[in-house]
Amino acid sequence: MSIQNSGQYFYAESAADIEEAIKAFPEVADMKYFRQSVCKCRHAVFRLYLDEDAGYCIRECTRCSYRHVLVDGEDLQDEAVPELVMCVCDFDQFEVMGAVSVYDDSPDDARQFALGCRCVGCGIAGVYATWLSHWCGDEDEPGWSSYLAGM
């Protein structure tokens, strides 16, 4: 047992436990594939700038400051109004994991996306955003895989 449900919060010991925390959220219980965000510098702790309504999130590496727009959000930057994500403990640095569900009749394609985060200050992990993916793959790669490649 590596996450603890303490009232409304889940305390996770490591980034790997974010998957368990996501699965514990009823709204996204059908998530099937998971991928942790790792910067090109190999660091995996980020500040996040999120606009859930737009389906848009930037991660900013806390070591090298490289910024990356998650999954398919690149086209949304003109309409999105991202805000810095803060934990309830007032810290702003997270390990990040994306998850997708798939369609019953199209198990290669991404249906819904969930953004799971674990605060590295206090260990609280949870789902910070969800949105519809509607992402289809091609003959080379299934949609869930190419969608999560953008984590």
Ligand SMILES: [Zn+2]
């Ligand atoms: Zn980096």
Ligand SMILES: [Zn+2]
């Ligand atoms: Zn925290």
